Amino acid sequence: MADNRHLLLLSLGELITQEISAAQLVERIVDLVVKLLEADRGTIYLLDEGHGELVSVAAHLPEIDELRVPLSEGVAGHVASTGEVVNLPSARHDARFWEAIDQRTGYQTESMLAAPLWDARRRLIGVVQLLNSKRGRFSEADAATLADVAEQAAALIEQTTLRHELGWASTLVEGSEELADEAPQLVLGESFNRIVGQGPAMRGVLRDVQRVAPTDATVLLRGESGTGKSLIARALHYNSPRRDGPFVAVDCTTLPETLIENELFGHEKGAYTGADATKRGRVELADGGTLFLDEIGDLSPVLQAKLLNLLQEKTFRRVGGNDLLRADIRILAATNRDLEASVEEGHFREDLYYRLRVVQIEMPPLRQRGRQDLMQLVDHFVEAAAKRHGRRVDRITEEAMAMLLGYGWPGNVRELENCLESAVIFSDGEISPSTLPLPQQGRTRKIRALGSQTDAPPDRFVDEPSLAELEARYIAWLLGEYDGNRSACARVLGIGRNTLLRKIREYGLE
Numbered sequence: 001m002a003d004n005r006h007l008l009l010l011s012l013g014e015l016i017t018q019e020i021s022a023a024q025l026v027e028r029i030v031d032l033v034v035k036l037l038e039a040d041r042g043t044i045y046l047l048d049e050g051h052g053e054l055v056s057v058a059a060h061l062p063e064i065d066e067l068r069v070p071l072s073e074g075v076a077g078h079v080a081s082t083g084e085v086v087n088l089p090s091a092r093h094d095a096r097f098w099e100a101i102d103q104r105t106g107y108q109t110e111s112m113l114a115a116p117l118w119d120a121r122r123r124l125i126g127v128v129q130l131l132n133s134k135r136g137r138f139s140e141a142d143a144a145t146l147a148d149v150a151e152q153a154a155a156l157i158e159q160t161t162l163r164h165e166l167g168w169a170s171t172l173v174e175g176s177e178e179l180a181d182e183a184p185q186l187v188l189g190e191s192f193n194r195i196v197g198q199g200p201a202m203r204g205v206l207r208d209v210q211r212v213a214p215t216d217a218t219v220l221l222r223g224e225s226g227t228g229k230s231l232i233a234r235a236l237h238y239n240s241p242r243r244d245g246p247f248v249a250v251d252c253t254t255l256p257e258t259l260i261e262n263e264l265f266g267h268e269k270g271a272y273t274g275a276d277a278t279k280r281g282r283v284e285l286a287d288g289g290t291l292f293l294d295e296i297g298d299l300s301p302v303l304q305a306k307l308l309n310l311l312q313e314k315t316f317r318r319v320g321g322n323d324l325l326r327a328d329i330r331i332l333a334a335t336n337r338d339l340e341a342s343v344e345e346g347h348f349r350e351d352l353y354y355r356l357r358v359v360q361i362e363m364p365p366l367r368q369r370g371r372q373d374l375m376q377l378v379d380h381f382v383e384a385a386a387k388r389h390g391r392r393v394d395r396i397t398e399e400a401m402a403m404l405l406g407y408g409w410p411g412n413v414r415e416l417e418n419c420l421e422s423a424v425i426f427s428d429g430e431i432s433p434s435t436l437p438l439p440q441q442g443r444t445r446k447i448r449a450l451g452s453q454t455d456a457p458p459d460r461f462v463d464e465p466s467l468a469e470l471e472a473r474y475i476a477w478l479l480g481e482y483d484g485n486r487s488a489c490a491r492v493l494g495i496g497r498n499t500l501l502r503k504i505r506e507y508g509l510e
């Protein structure tokens, strides 16, 4: 059992690295726990605080779609209210047993084991429950195992966006949950584990992912650095029929041409000095799965030709080999380059370009995703970093949030993630402007980023700033334009110098 438990925890850990949908993740957790503890059925309930109910989000309940259990009812309700692990050899003879469920499902509950799911701040988020031990009754060792596994499972569930999507999670960032209410409800199966984004731009991306993931089509992911292209590539793989096969990523920028060819296609024994054994390349390692080629715009002409062959014929040769080998792979590629310009300049093959661009997914830069997406990302990354570093963050000040919302994020989501990780480490329970490592030149960059929006009369504000943010940005931009001359800025703004100074202080623009 100890070994099994170890294996289960490992399998649970692996689940989170795979971009399966959040709903699938909880289903797999239930399946694994049922198998490990030799139960007949299992259910994971999450707490819907608003309604004071537990709601089944994954369950072996062929009879009904969803179960809602009031906190005052049943064994699950008892576990949620008291935080106790409950082990009942004969559930129907226990006063806490809620017969209504068996009556609805026609199932005969005999033994039952249930444990609470806690979040990192020791708040209850749900209950995991097992029915009918195949060994007649659950042992005390089973109860201890379930308590252990429940802890891991809760940590996994917390890392997903599931509770946010359901609109039940409490948030650090005021208003970050508003969108969940405003947006048309996403169907669980359509959402992706750990990918945050419900604004129109990201919803479009996720809709495309949903459509193309199940096909074998080559997909070209485009967008600035740090926008999540690799994340989406993994989502495409783990939501495709190839999900049980390997996902192999190759970064085409990091190695010189000859090494990349070797890395991709492998080599035959004796292909060159030092090649004393045949080596399989990434293409072969990806067999039955997905090959993700990152930064494809950087490939040399020779490799572009070989890649074209691979795309068209699904065939390749190892370096130094004559045999034409066949690969059963799906190819995904990504670039942050202007491929059209590269084609024009003769650096990128036109035929390869057309072959690649059949299905394209364009990742929007962070500054175009709207304030709600940014706020949800902030919430997501702060929670994740706090957990990772064992820190507690209770609050992000309004000024800090205004700074985050006003910044241009040239490094996109990766820059935001790094910035918040650092802020969490240096914060003392609260993230304030002084804990945000937005460099001084960050302001300059912000001003420049804004410049492009304010120079031309904006016909739409892609990042939906509030009036106060807009005011802060305009002042910041003016200060940049007038080399920090406050009197000149005040004149342009038609306000007194003191009023301007107050606003500069208020918006943290000193």
Ligand SMILES: Nc1ncnc2c1ncn2[C@@H]1O[C@H](COP(=O)(O)OP(=O)(O)OP(=O)(O)O)[C@@H](O)[C@H]1O
Pocket: 194, 195, 196, 197, 223, 224, 225, 226, 227, 228, 229, 230, 231, 232, 294, 334, 336, 413, 414, 417
């Ligand atoms: N929508 C999102 N939700 C949650 N995390 C995200 C999201 N988008 C990106 N990230 C995170 O941001 C970081 C950067 O993403 P990723 O590496 O996928 O970007 P990229 O576009 O492939 O970058 P590059 O072009 O530099 O390779 C990763 O840690 C990723 O998990």
